[in-house]
Amino acid sequence: MANERLLRTSVRAQRVLRITTVWVVLGCLAALFEHAALLKHGFPSVLRDRLDERFFTSLLAGLFGGALYIFVLRDRWRKLAYTTAVSVMALVLFGIVFALGAVWPAYRSPVPDLGTAVEEHLLSLHFLGTYLYWLLVMGSTMLMVRLNDQYGNGGLNYLTGFYHKPRQEMRIFMFLDMRSSTAIAERLGHVKYFQLLNELYADITDPILYSRGEIYQYVGDEISVSWSLRRGVGRQRCIRCFLNISRKLKARGKHYEERYGLAPIFKAGFHYGPVTTGEVGLVKKERIYSGDVVNTAAHIQNQCNAHGVDNLISQDLVDVLRLPSHFKLREIGSTELKGKRTAIRLWTLVHDTNAQLAAAPTVEQLQKM
Secondary structure (H helix, E strand, O other): OHHHHHHHHHHHHHHHHHHHHHHHHHHHHHHHHHHHHHHHOOOOOOHHHHHHHHHHHHHHHHHHHHHHHHHHHHHHHOOOOHHHHHHHHHHHHHHHHHHHHHHHHHHHOOOOOHHHHHHHHHOOHHHHHHHHHHHHHHHHHHHHHHHHHHHHHHHHHHHHOOOOOOEEEEEEEEEEEEOOHHHHHHHHOHHHHHHHHHHHHHHHHHHHHHOOOEEEEEEOOEEEEEEEHHHHHHHHHHHHHHHHHHHHHHHOHHHHHHHHOOOOOEEEEEEEEEEEEEEEOOOOOEEEEEOHHHHHHHHHHHOHHHHOOOEEEEHHHHHHHOOOOOOOEEEEEEEOOOOOOOOEEEEEEOOHHHHHHHHOOOHHHHHHO
16 A cells, blocks of 8 residues: 555655646746737837746746645646636636735835725736736636546547557557346446445546556446556566455445445456557547457456456566566466467456455345345
């Protein structure tokens, strides 16, 4: 759990630094625009002074404001509509910009009539321009963060058109599926089962994003996650992602027991190989992966119940992962998969959730509950 918290903090800190960098660039561009506008209308202006002011203001705003949003507000506002979140942020920014622009200077240098000074500042074009600028910057930042959440770590590729033409890639796939999902759905009913899936997806999203994985598809209770080979093998991210998901669900087990009467367990199949990656569709564009590796990973995951484990890894992936010695693997042996002419060797990662899987109720037991 300590490693997961450290990884989460590291990823969020990187986001704050990216936000700060963008805000500094925007601040410098705004300084150039102000300088040109003032000179055009015959007002004196020193470019260096304006750049220095905008640079340090944007730097401090990015470090503190960006950190406040990413570390504190983002998780709390995730379930709010974008317009609602921006409206709340508009009120917060109004108070901040007003306090920094009028109240704080008046406090440091007392004026004879504080009320008049505050009113004049509130009605000034400087206050209005500063407020609208930061509202636009903050609103755009919140939108980009939400788009990143919507499309995952590969969201930037949608904007750049990276996959506009099909590309050949080596990718790792992890197919996740909830054990005994059909029996659970029958027992809970459609509405409550949907609520369960929604909570599960929310719980496992961060471990996926922090491992730099890309959510490929949601199909019912099944989730497929993908990494480029370099990214997934680096620091064994694909395997650590599954372990972090298992730990998080175990830590949240009491909540699920109290609300749904069960502790959900996911099983996973891992494989890697060459795929053709590209975007399809004109209106609702979607990135798809075409190749035998996708179907093979899905079939590997389907073998978990037969072997009584919660994860299966292909020999091909084991060979390139180079797992450290503290990862304990147990060989399953050669297994024939549906649609494959030759058997494939499989391994399972031994961890505490395997024992939890063995003790979990079977489909028949769930149907009797």
